[in-house]
Amino acid sequence: MRSQFLEAIETAESWLDQLKGGPGLSPTCPLGDHHIKALLSACDQEEINTLIETADYARKVFMGNQVHLRGIIEFSNHCARNCWYCGLRRDNTCLRRYRMPLRDIVAAAREGAKLGFKTIVLQSGDDLWYSASMIRQMVESIKQEVDVAITLSIGEREFSEYEEMRAAGADRFLLKHETADPDLYARLHPGMTLDGRVERLKYLHRLGFQVGSGNIVGLPGQTIDVLARDICLMRDLDVEMAGIGPFIPHPATPLAGYPPGDMMTVLKVLATCRIVMPWAHLPATTACGTLDPNGRQKALRAGANVIMPDITPAEYKALYEIYPGKNRVDIDAARGYQLAVEMIISLGREVGQGYGHSSRHRPAPAA
Ligand code: SF4
Structure with missing residues (x-):
């Protein structure tokens, strides 16, 4: 009798083969929630290899060989929220806070x-x-000076504020849903709700942003069922990017005593995302590289096609400590770019040319 895992892989392979016609075709993914759970439950080495090879095949067919590089500027480590896993949380009084002036950001x-x-x-x-309007000025000033796409990752705002940012010419918005379990979400994000986050993701999509979401793998209380719901939520939201990274405990948070997520589960989630959402941009996240020295390379072999080196100036970089060891202050922007290029080439891949927009991208309004 075929295992549920093999049935899920065969369903995925036949769907991916039908989709080879190109991104214009986007029939509904036939992988049901039970298939997604079966893929995430891959347990022996043979199943895990099959999952990762299928994801790598999907990446090759739908995203090609290019790995896109996105430079991150972390311009403020102030935060009004109190998320239980994050070193930037409001109640972490040990952290020295900073805000970069506009001229430094530009x-x-x-x-x-x-x-x-x-x-x-x-x-x-x-x-x-x-x-x-300050974010608007930031986006406009950068776009006036240099020819780049801009992604905003600045959290929850009023809908009218998102409208202003889109009108300024911002192309993409990253707002991770973190966990699709409403109770776990509410426990980890005091005063916030999963519904509120999902409504914002939908609205950002309606505004024409390329929308990114993502989750944290290994949160206390998370199960395979919850991880499967994470992927179903991102599939249903039709996100264009998905950031999948491990939980890494920060000593100044309520989750300090919990163990970190494990790399193999992260890779299974990433590979399943690639199979279920073959056209999405999937970064090999910095957190993967912090948890495991070869974590980003492993992620790139399991379906990822984006690297996001940190290009924040050294004086601020160490202070953006969502989790310990996130940013290497000894690696400046130029060295970070070079290391990323070397990693891409060592894996037989190519550095992405152009903006690396989603295939369903709509241009931002002229600023
Ligand atoms: S996860 Fe984001 S919103 Fe939550 S405390 Fe950290 S920086 Fe603030």
Whole structure:
């Protein structure tokens, strides 16, 4: 009798073969929730290898051999929220806080573009000190100076603020849902709800942003069922990017005593995402590289097609400590770019050319 895992792989393979016609075709993914759970439950080495090879095949067919580089500028580590797993949480009084002035942000973007980045990611905690018009000014100033796509990763805002940011010319918005279990979400995010996050993701899509979500793998209380729901949620939201990274405990948070997520589960989630959402951009996340020295290479072999080196100036970089060891202060933007290129080439892949937009991208309004 075929195992549920093999049935899920065969269903995936036949769907992927039908889809080879190109991204214009997007019939509904036939993988049901039970298939997704079966893929995530791959347990022996043979099943895990099959899962990863199928994901790598899907990546090759639908995303090609290119790995896109996105330069991240973490422009503020202030945060109004108190997420239980995050070192930037409001109650972490041990952290020295910073806000980069506009001229430093634009200079870092200019430097990133000079190195070759075609996307700049502007990331911060949920720092409401930056009004929508300040973010607008940030986006417009960068776009006036350099030819890059801009991703915003600045958390939850009013819908009208997202409208202003889109009108300024921001191309993408990253807002990870973190966990699709509403109770776990509410426990880990005091004062916030999963519904509120999902409504924002839907609205960002309606505004024409390329939308990214993602989860944390290995959170206390998480099960395979919850991880399967994470993937189903991202599939149903039709996200264009999905950031999958391990939980890494931070000593100044309520989750300090819990063990980190494990790399194999991260790879299974990533590979399953690639199979279920073959056209999505999937980064080999920094957290993978922090948990395992070869974590990003492993992720790139399991379906990932994006690397996001940190190009925040050294004086701020160490202070953006979502989890310990996140940023290497000894690696500047130029060295980070070079190391990423070397990694891509060592895996027989190519550095992405162009902006690396989603295949269903709609241009941002002219700023
Ligand atoms: S996860 Fe984001 S919103 Fe939550 S505390 Fe950290 S920076 Fe703030």
